[in-house]
Amino acid sequence: xxxxxxxGAGLQGxxxxxxxxxxxxxxxxxxPPVVEHLDPQLIRTALIQALExxxxxxxxxxxxxxxxxxxxxxxxxxxxRLTVAGLAFAEGAFRxxxxxxxxxxxxxxxxxxxxxxxxxxxxxxxxALLSAExxxxxxxxxxxxxxxxxxxxxxxLEGTQTRILDTRKTTPGWRRLEKYAVRCGGGVNHRMGxxxxxxxxxxxxxxxxxxxxxxxxxxxxxxxxxxxxxFVQVEADTPxxxxxxxxxxxxxxxxDNMPLEVLRESLRRIAGRCQTExxxxxxxxxxxxVAETGVDFISxxxxxxxxxxxxxxxxxxx
Numbered sequence: 001x002x003x004x005x006x007x008g009a010g011l012q013g014x015x016x017x018x019x020x021x022x023x024x025x026x027x028x029x030x031x032p033p034v035v036e037h038l039d040p041q042l043i044r045t046a047l048i049q050a051l052e053x054x055x056x057x058x059x060x061x062x063x064x065x066x067x068x069x070x071x072x073x074x075x076x077x078x079x080x081r082l083t084v085a086g087l088a089f090a091e092g093a094f095r096x097x098x099x100x101x102x103x104x105x106x107x108x109x110x111x112x113x114x115x116x117x118x119x120x121x122x123x124x125x126x127x128a129l130l131s132a133e134x135x136x137x138x139x140x141x142x143x144x145x146x147x148x149x150x151x152x153x154x155x156x157l158e159g160t161q162t163r164i165l166d167t168r169k170t171t172p173g174w175r176r177l178e179k180y181a182v183r184c185g186g187g188v189n190h191r192m193g194x195x196x197x198x199x200x201x202x203x204x205x206x207x208x209x210x211x212x213x214x215x216x217x218x219x220x221x222x223x224x225x226x227x228x229x230x231f232v233q234v235e236a237d238t239p240x241x242x243x244x245x246x247x248x249x250x251x252x253x254x255x256d257n258m259p260l261e262v263l264r265e266s267l268r269r270i271a272g273r274c275q276t277e278x279x280x281x282x283x284x285x286x287x288x289x290v291a292e293t294g295v296d297f298i299s300x301x302x303x304x305x306x307x308x309x310x311x312x313x314x315x316x317x318x
Contacts, residue, residue, distance in 0.1 A: 038088065038180050046177070047092045050135045059131040070126040072316050074133075076140070078113045079311040083151040085109050085184035086143030086177070090120055090136035098128035110184040112151065119312065133314050141309040143181040149307040150185025153287055153300060162291035162298055165190045165277065169301040178304045190299060198223045199254065201235045216241060220248040233277070236266065243269035255295065256280045263293050 076090060084107055094101045101124030107113055119140070122129060153164045166182040167190055168175070179189045191197035200219045211218035216234055223232045233252035234245035239262060245253045246269070255266050257280035270276060277297040278290050290298055 036180075036183055038176065040088075042176060043088055043092050044096075046139075047089060047096055047135065050138065051093065051096060051132070054135055055131060059127065062127045062130045066127045066130065068125075068127070071124065072126040072129055073121070073123040074129055074314050074316045075118045076120040076122075076136070076312060076314050078115055078117045078119060079313055080115050081113070081148075082144050082310040082312070083110065083112050083147040083185050084119055084140070084144050085147035085181040086140045087120060089139035089143070093132040093136040093139070094122050094124065094129060097132045098124035100124065101128065110147070110186075129314075129316075137312060137314060138309075139177075141312050142307075143177060143184075144312065145307040145309045146178050146181035146304055147185035148310055150182045150187040150303050152284060153298075153303070154186040156284060156287050157291050157298075160288075160291040162295055163188045164287075164303075165297045165299040166303050167279075167299050167301040167305075168193070169305040171304070182303055185303075187303065188297070196230070198227060198230050198232045199235065200233065200250075202237065202256075205235075214244065216244045217248040220245065220250050224249065233275075238262075239266040239269050242266040246270045246273040250274050252277060254279055254299075260289060260293060263290065263295065267294055 078084075087105055087107075087109055091103050091105075094103060101122055103120065103122045105120055106118045107120075113119065150164060150166075157164065164187040166179055166187055170178045175192065179192070182189060191199065200216070200223065204219060205215040208215040208218055220232055220234065223230070231251045232249075233254055234241070234248075234250045235254040235256050236242040236245055237256055237258075242253050242255060243266075252275040253266075253270060254277045255263055258266060258278070263278060267276060275297070276295045277299055278293070278295045279299040279301075282290055282298055282300060283302065287298060287300070
């Protein structure tokens with residue numbers, strides 16, 4: 001089997017993004033990792049694992065019922081409004097089992113689609129199309145679900161300068177895939193893992209309870225000394241912690257689970273000295289009010305840990 005697609009799967013149809021935040025001069029900007037392309041080898045590795053899991057010793061139904069020489073045409077159709085992501089996985093699934101299949105995209109990743117729109121057309125051996133169908137749909141439905149959820153949050157913030165961030169709350173083994181889908185929906189990628197950004201959380205501070213002059217300042221100083229090139233962010237539960245983090249020279253403060261009035265007070269005390277991010281318990285009915293406080297970013301774990309797979313079907317043509 002060979003995956004013949006050349007080049008990475010890339011974002012299409014997404015607008016240029018506005019400036020990241022509003023900072024006083026001299027402060028370091030967060031430069032988030034951006035998953036705009038997926039490595040073809042990453043796609044193929046994921047597909048082979050999924051196909052082997054599904055096929056086992058062979059597609060018994062198709063082998064028994066479908067003649068070897070039979071060919072079919074099919075369309076992958078959206079059955080609800082969605083933002084598409086992951087079409088390269090569908091193409092790859094079909095080509096793994098039918099290298100000579102004729103495949104044509106009707107839309108691109110990042111595009112908003114109405115119910116009834118065709119996303120992709122394919123023609124090839126009937127057995128291969130039937131055997132690859134579920135794997136192709138699983139990837140596109142899941143990744144489009146993440147992109148669709150992200151796009152809803154992004155639309156809710158139109159007219160503000162606040163940006164939607166993802167988190168590390170991703171499906172194990174699918175982080176790059178799901179972060180790519182967030183980008184397709186217009187969101188911004190937070191850190192890719194523990195290695196590319198420092199985020200000093202409550203448990204780090206608890207472990208430094210006796211540090212001088214205080215846990216927040218000590219943690220920021222140690223982080224800056226050990227990894228001077230990394231963005232340093234501190235999670236704050238109170239305005240006092242937020243102020244202390246800004247005074248210690250943190251590049252960003254994550255304002256966690258704060259009521260709006262506490263969030264506003266924290267932002268007042270930070271006074272533009274670093275980037276700000278709100279997180280914790282924020283959902284579609286509250287995200288606008290949080291953005292209107294003036295916070296730079298809002299992170300939403302539900303984009304990846306709770307996004308519903310959207311309804312997409314593969315319909316064979318008579």
